[in-house]
Amino acid sequence: MTPYEQLLAAVGAEEDPNSHGRQMPSHWGNKKLNIVSQSSPTGTQLLQSVGCAEASYRFNLIPELKKRVKGFHDDEVTYVSLGDGTSSEGEFLGSTQYSVQPQTAGTLLVGR
Numbered sequence: 001m002t003p004y005e006q007l008l009a010a011v012g013a014e015e016d017p018n019s020h021g022r023q024m025p026s027h028w029g030n031k032k033l034n035i036v037s038q039s040s041p042t043g044t045q046l047l048q049s050v051g052c053a054e055a056s057y058r059f060n061l062i063p064e065l066k067k068r069v070k071g072f073h074d075d076e077v078t079y080v081s082l083g084d085g086t087s088s089e090g091e092f093l094g095s096t097q098y099s100v101q102p103q104t105a106g107t108l109l110v111g112r
Contacts (some may be wrong), residue, residue, distance in 0.1 A: 001028060034071055041093035042082075049080035050095045 001009075001018075008016040011023045018029045019037050029037030036052070056076045059065050066072075086092055 028045040034073065034076070043086050044087070045080055046082065046091045046095035049078050050099045053078035053099065 005017055009018055009023075012021040012025075014021045019027065023029075023037050027037045029035045053054075056072065056078065059069065059072050060074070082092065098105065
């Protein structure tokens with residue numbers, strides 16, 4: 001990101017290339033690189049990330065989807081971060097249990 005783009009994100013400007021002023025600052029994304037901006041809620045982003053990782057996994061299993069959907073790549077990884085307080089929420093337990101069922105490519109980062 002350029003310094004100007006960081007300024008646009010910090011002030012919630014509509015011209016912000018990451019979220020067009022709809023996300024909190026420092027929640028960057030890039031449509032060209034297929035990077036979704038991080039959400040702000042506590043816990044619910046975990047379930048969304050599991051769904052995103054499973055969609056990527058299932059996309060590779062269904063050949064018909066490759067003709068209909070653009071933007072998926074063979075090397076996709078889903079990343080989600082959370083604080084240690086969120087790890088005591090039900091969404092954390094549910095998402096970690098479900099994410100090990102299919103062979104999804106995901107990374108879970110718990111910070112303190």
